[in-house]
Amino acid sequence: MSTKNRPVQKLAVIGAGNMGSGIAQKMATEGYPVILVDIDDGKVARGME
Numbered sequence: 001m002s003t004k005n006r007p008v009q010k011l012a013v014i015g016a017g018n019m020g021s022g023i024a025q026k027m028a029t030e031g032y033p034v035i036l037v038d039i040d041d042g043k044v045a046r047g048m049e
Contacts, residue, residue, distance in 0.1 A: 014037050015037075
């Protein structure tokens with residue numbers, strides 16, 4: 001069985017705390033479309049700033 005590397009098309013980060021929002025922000029600045037999800041909508045809003 002062989003595996004092929006595929007380019008990242010979109011990224012989902014679950015958890016908008018310090019680490020999750022940081023990862024989402026870094027990947028977004030690198031040009032990747034990011035979906036950020038958290039139970040607390042306020043954290044998502046802060047993570048998207």
